[in-house]
Amino acid sequence: MVENRNELSSFLSCCLQNNFPFFAYQLPKSGMIQIGVQTDQDLKDYQLLSDLEGENGFVFSPFDAESKHKSWFVRRDINLQASEIDSDSIQLLESYYPEKDEKLPADVSLESSHALYFNQISKMINDLKQFKLEKVILSRIQILEGMGMDCAVESFLKLSESYDSAFVFLVSIPKVGTWIGASPETLLSSKNNAVETVALAGTQKLAGRITDQIKWEQKEVHEQALVSSYIENVFRNHNLTKYKRTGPVTSQAGNVVHLKTTYLLSNGMGFSQLSNLVQDLHPTPAVCGLPKNKALELIREIEEHDREYYAGYLGPIESNGSISLFVNLRSMKVLENQMALFVGGGITADSIPEKEWEETCLKAQTLLNVIRS
Numbered sequence: 001m002v003e004n005r006n007e008l009s010s011f012l013s014c015c016l017q018n019n020f021p022f023f024a025y026q027l028p029k030s031g032m033i034q035i036g037v038q039t040d041q042d043l044k045d046y047q048l049l050s051d052l053e054g055e056n057g058f059v060f061s062p063f064d065a066e067s068k069h070k071s072w073f074v075r076r077d078i079n080l081q082a083s084e085i086d087s088d089s090i091q092l093l094e095s096y097y098p099e100k101d102e103k104l105p106a107d108v109s110l111e112s113s114h115a116l117y118f119n120q121i122s123k124m125i126n127d128l129k130q131f132k133l134e135k136v137i138l139s140r141i142q143i144l145e146g147m148g149m150d151c152a153v154e155s156f157l158k159l160s161e162s163y164d165s166a167f168v169f170l171v172s173i174p175k176v177g178t179w180i181g182a183s184p185e186t187l188l189s190s191k192n193n194a195v196e197t198v199a200l201a202g203t204q205k206l207a208g209r210i211t212d213q214i215k216w217e218q219k220e221v222h223e224q225a226l227v228s229s230y231i232e233n234v235f236r237n238h239n240l241t242k243y244k245r246t247g248p249v250t251s252q253a254g255n256v257v258h259l260k261t262t263y264l265l266s267n268g269m270g271f272s273q274l275s276n277l278v279q280d281l282h283p284t285p286a287v288c289g290l291p292k293n294k295a296l297e298l299i300r301e302i303e304e305h306d307r308e309y310y311a312g313y314l315g316p317i318e319s320n321g322s323i324s325l326f327v328n329l330r331s332m333k334v335l336e337n338q339m340a341l342f343v344g345g346g347i348t349a350d351s352i353p354e355k356e357w358e359e360t361c362l363k364a365q366t367l368l369n370v371i372r373s
């Protein structure tokens, strides 16, 4: 826990209450929260990540590029590390107070009931068999009543204190939304010429075991292998033939474990090459399915809720070309008096509906155990 936790909490609450576009995040294994604030509300949207070359800030992109939701870029006009925050930082913020014209997002109740989820999964399994799809991700929303905007900062701080190996974030964009989460999945990161991505899939409850004791079933191994082969295929299409593959290994994410293969590409890539790679990787079969376009069609047809930014990607980009992008998973949209928690799981023709429902409950617990503690 940072020594100046109270000042940090006041600073983030001040950003939120005064409708600054801002972001706070803790990169995996960094133990350090970074904060960026845009001092005006003149937000930039983008079509291609390559349009942001040379910029310093944070990107926030939806699951479905063809939906009404845009990809946003928040500038890092004020750049602070959590440990630097004191009363002067709040004064600095005060000098930039934007107009308070933003209304808080209204509460919604899009919760997918057990019955609705079961109807959807049955239809999905039938369609998977009929149209010979390998895998599709079905998601649902769980509404947390009585926990809204007032709890956002505290929830983010608790997640950052509990999850050292996740990408923990709080991002708020006026008229777009406020999201918090602890993602276990890197989409693409590039620093000092080393480019990394992961293939993540398969879920089990940790249940007090050490990761080495965990045995994976054929269905889970297959599900994860699909994500790996998709990534390797994207590499091939980009003529990226030299990379180091590690895994699959069991990787812990709170109370659950996944199978994870890590890919390291050591040849330096320019920003536009990285951007093209992101464009092709997203959405991976960890959040969409295979074949990608058919899976996307099925998701649009079967899910009744709007995923918005869940299963999209987000993270910081720097003017020197470094990027750290993560999949927006294990995350919640913060509303006035509610939080909408999004969870999903990979469905194959062999899926057992009740087990899949339980898996989404386990994933939800990753966040609930911490924010309700």
Ligand SMILES: C=C(O[C@H]1C=CC=C(C(=O)O)[C@@H]1O)C(=O)O
Residues within 6 Å of the ligand: 137, 139, 185, 200, 201, 202, 203, 258, 285, 286, 287, 329, 330, 342, 343, 344, 345, 346, 363
């Ligand atoms: C879609 C989610 O998780 C993905 C990432 C890891 C394992 C997954 C699975 O086992 O289905 C999912 O593909 C989610 O947490 O909402």
